[in-house]
Amino acid sequence: MARLLITGASGLLxxxxxxxxxxxxxxxxxxxxxxxxxxxxxxQEDLSDLTSIEPLLDAVRPAWxxxxxAIADLDVCEEYPDRAxxxxxxxxxxxAKACKKRGISMVHISTDAVFDGxxxxxxxxxxxxxxxxxxxxxxxDGEKAxxxxxxxAIIARVNFYGWSLSGRRSLAExxxxxxxxxxxxxxxxxxxFCPMLVNDTARVLIKMLKQGLTGLxxxxxxxxxxxxxxxxxxxxxxxxxxxxxxxxxxxTSNLTAKRSHNLSLSTNKLSTVLNEPLPEFSTxxxxxxxxxxxxxxxxxxxxxxx
Numbered sequence: 001m002a003r004l005l006i007t008g009a010s011g012l013l014x015x016x017x018x019x020x021x022x023x024x025x026x027x028x029x030x031x032x033x034x035x036x037x038x039x040x041x042x043x044q045e046d047l048s049d050l051t052s053i054e055p056l057l058d059a060v061r062p063a064w065x066x067x068x069x070a071i072a073d074l075d076v077c078e079e080y081p082d083r084a085x086x087x088x089x090x091x092x093x094x095x096a097k098a099c100k101k102r103g104i105s106m107v108h109i110s111t112d113a114v115f116d117g118x119x120x121x122x123x124x125x126x127x128x129x130x131x132x133x134x135x136x137x138x139x140x141d142g143e144k145a146x147x148x149x150x151x152x153a154i155i156a157r158v159n160f161y162g163w164s165l166s167g168r169r170s171l172a173e174x175x176x177x178x179x180x181x182x183x184x185x186x187x188x189x190x191x192x193f194c195p196m197l198v199n200d201t202a203r204v205l206i207k208m209l210k211q212g213l214t215g216l217x218x219x220x221x222x223x224x225x226x227x228x229x230x231x232x233x234x235x236x237x238x239x240x241x242x243x244x245x246x247x248x249x250x251x252t253s254n255l256t257a258k259r260s261h262n263l264s265l266s267t268n269k270l271s272t273v274l275n276e277p278l279p280e281f282s283t284x285x286x287x288x289x290x291x292x293x294x295x296x297x298x299x300x301x302x303x304x305x306x
Contacts, residue, residue: 002062002063002209003025003026003028003063004025004064004065005029005030005060005062005064006018006028006030006068007047008067008070009031009035010032010034010303011072011164011165011169012160012162012165012170012198013158013160013198013202014029015038015165015303016199016202017068018040020199021202022040028062029041029042029043030044030056030069031045033305035165035303036303037302038303043056043059047069048086053094053098057098057102062104063105064104065104065105065106065107066106066109066205066209067095067106067107067108067109070087070109070139071083071087074133074134074135074256074257077133077134077138077257078134078256078257081134084134084138088139089138090145092108092146093142093146096108096148096149096153097149097150099150099153100149100150100152105152105154105209105212107153107155108142108153110139110142110143110155110156110157111139111158111159112157112158112193112220113131113139113259114129114131114136114139114140115127115263116260117132117259117260117262118130118262119262120262122224122265122266123265123266124218124265125216132257132258132260133258133259134257143155154209155215155216156208156217156218157216157217157218158196159195160196160220161197161288162197163291163297163300165300165303165304170198171195172195172234175231175235176240179234179235179241179244180238180240183244184244184246185246187228187231187232188227188228188250189226189227189228189247189248190226190249190251190261191261192225192226192261192262192264193225193264194220194221194222194267195221195225195281196220196221196279196281196284197285197287197288199291200278200279200287201219204270204274204278205219208270208274213273217270217273218266218267221267221280221281222277222278222281223281225281231245232245234285237285237288
């Protein structure tokens with residue numbers, strides 16, 4: 001049983017990662033006050049204060065760190081670029097340096113959005129990056145900071161969906177919530193990505209740590225699709241009205257931050273190293289559906305501060 005420190009423990013990945021790992025590992029989550037009833041230890045810390053990082057690691061003494069903390073709202077990053085730089089770039093670099101000094105194995109969570117989306121086909125880890133917005137730029141700079149300070153760290157570029165603490169954090173929840181309330185919405189036909197169920201993401205991250213991997217990996221679903229098609233798949237799985245989702249081009253949106261069209265990422269490097277294929281979209285969607293039947297979303301939400 002390893003002691004695992006998870007930053008951003010109330011986020012979509014953080015809370016599901018803790019839930020997946022707590023039966024096998026000693027989990028300590030770092031949070032800023034959103035968690036009150038979590039079934040694992042929670043430390044309240046403001047990680048934008050970079051001087052808190054070394055005392056935190058010395059107090060917790062983890063074997064592993066998975067850094068999920070970030071400002072992930074693209075439009076918030078556009079409005080507050082300095083805040084985005086602190087949490088998406090500077091903070092990961094400080095963790096990487098502190099973990100190297102203490103012999104702590106570190107995973108830093110990055111994003112598929114580091115690419116500009118102009119490539120035909122799937123991006124591999126060696127492809128040239130070209131971020132289009134503040135979020136993607138600060139996350140790419142975070143990758144560079146981590147590697148510069150700690151070449152033995154793992155960097156995982158991800159894209160995931162699942163049930164969240166608030167019930168409103170993932171694209172899957174967006175489609176499910178609107179469809180179940182008979183609200184019409186649109187889905188982008190020209191925004192391509194590789195969604196993975198967040199619980200699968202969590203399980204693979206633990207496997208990567210157990211195997212002692214280092215370096216950069218794409219950790220996304222092996223199947224690419226448009227966000228419109230993703231919404232249709234959600235509707236079909238839950239027997240909801242797929243006609244409630246209108247196809248739309250990203251060019252007609254009023255989003256503040258520019259988005260990439262094609263974020264299809266190859267997972268061949270990671271699946272080869274793990275010697276197994278990454279979980280398929282269909283099996284992840286089946287589990288996402290089953291989780292609702294088993295009241296998993298309600299369990300997750302019960303962890304939050306009232």
